[in-house]
Amino acid sequence: MLVGIPLEQSKSTIKPKECAVEMSDYLVEVAQKRCKKSFARVFNYFAPRLRSYALKQMGNEALAMELVQDTMSNVWQKAHLFNAEKGSPSTWIFTIARNIRFDMLRKLQNRKEDVCSDDLWPVLCEQTADLNEAPLDEQVTLEQIGYLFESLPVKQKAVIEAIYIDGKSQQEVADELDIPLGTVKSRTRLALQRLKGMLQSND
């Protein structure tokens, strides 16, 4: 058995488990109280690590800093989507960074409009960040879905109604509601995810 581990070393190595608990608590503070101090703690811990990861992956300082900034912005804005029961803060933040990097690479290669990271890893989807474990073949009646539909947020409902009931195109809906096409798309997606989430929890 080894004794006398140098003090310095044991100090600098934060045990992953303790760290996870600590960082989890900070994230909850950020989510619930918009606490900047807690965010700074999370930031100071993860930002340099993310930067080092990004540098290794992308080999470019500017891109690496962009990745750090985008990742940490998401952490700040979407801390409420973090769920400690589903994984550690580091796993959550890693998946955010991975997704952003994936999309950055696509952009660098001038690929528009194709597979984006959200499609593959819905880490940051509002409402149902846990679509992953979806069992697929649920039986739902039209009444049930009509009922669930009623519980959608009004804005999402309007978009879904126009597209799936009135059969309008997304562009038509955008024109009609006088909102950007991207907003129509994201609302549609959110609504469908939400419906799906509700369908699953309804089983």
Added chain:
Amino acid sequence: MIRFHPSAQQLVSFVDGNLSPAVSLMVSAHCDMCSTCQRFVEQETERLAGSLLQDNGFKQVDLKADYSAMIAQITQAPSSVEADTGLNQKEISRKPSSKTEVSKAAIHSIELDGRNFVLPRTLQRYIEKTGGWSSLVGKLWQAPVDLGSQGVANFIYMAKGGSVPEHTHRGTEYTLVINGEFSDGINNYDSGDFIFMDGQNTHTPRSDNAQGCLVFTIVDQPLHFTSGIARLLNPFSHLFFR
């Protein structure tokens, strides 16, 4: 039962975000259907995230000035919850709906000839981008899926007795069985199976299942196949590769 999975290497690259978008899509869709690979992916995600933490290669020095400005900038933004609610009530002036017949089909599945095929989660996002079905030779149907510059993927439906004439591959073809069974003279495949074929393989896909078989296919080098010469060399490539 699923017998054909992505390789461990493919799954690891997928988690790390290093597979091409098109192949990532296939792997992701497979994981929607395969709990074994899903678990592997979860574990691998944790492992990679852990290595992010253990990496001590970063320099603590550059923590100072740049970062505090960045923190200040980031924390000026509202949370996405605040940003997404309470704004612009006027947009919501539409009448409340009385009859709400959102069909399940519009959300989860694609339809062919009166049958609905529920898609794995990943592919549901592409329902909007799926074109109409067109008939190919021998009881085969095809619906293209626009993946932007990634090329065109296809849903292919083989009705009972439908088959694709023998062909080889000039790149890597990925196929995911969505629903049903088919055989290609080498193996039998069932729902959820993840198959990849390259230039080494010659096969003759055929479905003798009463329910037919729906698959989703993609090639990772679409450019290779759009050239006229490749089409001449492989007269059937357009069936699967477009």
